[in-house]
Amino acid sequence: MSGMNKRRITSKELAKLAGVSSATISRAFSPDSRIGRATRDRILAVAREYGYQPNAIARSLNNQRSRLVALVVNAIGNPCEAEEQQLLVHRLQARQLLPIILCCADHSDRLQLMRLASTYQVDHVVVFSDMVSMQDAVDIFHTTKPIIVSFEPLENENVSSIRIDGSEAADEIIEKIVRDGKKRFAYLSGTNSSWIDKLRRRWFAEALAKRGLSFEAQAFGDYSYDSGFKEAVLLLHRDKVDAIICGNDVMAIGARDAARRVLGKSTPGDIAIVGQDGIAMAAWDCNDLTTLSLDHTAFIDAVVELIERHDAEIEGPHSITLTCSPRWGSTA
Amino acid sequence: MSGMNKRRITSKELAKLAGVSSATISRAFSPDSRIGRATRDRILAVAREYGYQPNAIARSLNNQRSRLVALVVNAIGNPCEAEEQQLLVHRLQARQLLPIILCCADHSDRLQLMRLASTYQVDHVVVFSDMVSMQDAVDIFHTTKPIIVSFEPLENENVSSIRIDGSEAADEIIEKIVRDGKKRFAYLSGTNSSWIDKLRRRWFAEALAKRGLSFEAQAFGDYSYDSGFKEAVLLLHRDKVDAIICGNDVMAIGARDAARRVLGKSTPGDIAIVGQDGIAMAAWDCNDLTTLSLDHTAFIDAVVELIERHDAEIEGPHSITLTCSPRWGSTA
């Protein structure tokens, strides 16, 4: 039974075994289809016996619908995206959609990768990564006409976007830090080019401006713990800042460790450190980070909502806006 | 140009445009194929102009080769697997293979999910998850005849496995802890049923047995920080142990925090805590965990090696064994 290198049985072969035509086999597997009750039961029984399942590749070719979804992400391990990826994958699976991961990290050729995925006629594309230009994504995928859900707003009928607004939350956080007496702020970016990074920085910059302040220094990391640690040492030592707003939580943890270990400073007493994302790890007892967090569930709900709208060809706003909220810890 | 809902152009249409037959179009895209140099160049130019790319779904149907790889994982966010997932995805992408993620976490119906993926005629299956029985995987995928790479050894010509041996490393770690004077050991499992968990526990149990010791207590978590924290409180309080071997690094960090915060104990002075996996986060300054670690790169090299062997239909041992090594931190 098991272990055999049995070739997969085809619908035509099963048809012969069940004494029907291959069309009838197909109908037996289509829920609402004109077929006799008895015939269907018999076919399903024989199918089970021989381990037959319709070939999804052939079905996709005929259907013009692959039920594949491309997820364009920066990295898989990265906690900042991981929780959302996890949620989304579950939601897709529940809808019988299979996710194909496109990982843009490092120097992999993102464009070639996206072109490869587009040849698989994916039904939808969800772009989490800020490493890829939305215009590139549209150009590559528009021939296959999937919907593209993305962080980055782009006026295009093929793109639905999710706008994130953290300005209020940033304002609350800055308010608290300023009240605590901090004066010299630094922003630690995750990249020096991404769209989302600039947006996040602007939220805080505006909150500072409102109070007659501005960033005294800016550094660039790569969203990693190590880069957070290294850049924070420089910021604290060279620029004498007493508050660091980080591009994500992981760098914030690195920065906090740098403050503690290298310079013997404490939070939030000596310096304030703020993360962004609101990953689960940030709430761990050993981290207890103050962070500008996004409701991951709401975010993924929005993604799924946009996908469904497009699936059902419902016209509607192609953009959903979500707001962030502060999560208070012991670092600011 | 962009934004148009242009339907994807087919090889037959492109053939008309280029004044050749569709067979010639196909040959233009097959690297080693009898076709005139000039013809190919002309076709590629026209193809670029119209944005033509061969349809991978149709190609797969014809080829009997989908270039899709199913990755069966517990979760995406889970750091213990994430690093390996990340590495593997990169290696696959470099080979023009696209990964389909099957996420087994929670109560999703793993079997149905695997059946769904198998209908897509995946070329390979890599099982990272210990939540799924290898026999189930074989039964579901054997009809499509992919190779299955798995942790769990199973004598079956369709399964290649990677055996992990951490007994020596466990021995070194126990040696150090015993020498430090610890006497009462506990094992904190990640699950109460998985194959890999039992294996890991045995490494340490044997090292203890060699010294006339054994586990005084055993607890069961779910690989999460919270469960590590909660179970450690019980173990330390109720069972008065002074050394906890954890099923993974994340639980170890939780246990360490519990020891520190709830009971005011320090490591490695008061109690010893050991993790497993060797994830990057374990080496962060704030964690500095002692852990039994596996070389992730070597692991993924092995996976890729097995995949390639099968791809090239090279016969060879279907099993590769890797050994672990201790990574010393300040918790044991």
Next chain:
DNA sequence: GCCGTTTGTGTAATCGTGTGCACAATCCAT
């Protein structure tokens, strides 16, 4: 008993490529 409707099934075309076979054209050696 007869005709219109519903139900169930088979036939054949279709989805978009890849490739064996056939055949014309070109090339090279003698």
Next chain:
DNA sequence: ATGGATTGTGCACACGATTACACAAACGGC
């Protein structure tokens, strides 16, 4: 110049399913 080998291209079929259409059988109302 000629025969054989090589090169380049088209035709037609296969891959495995779905589905419009046709048609036979069953059914129901009068």
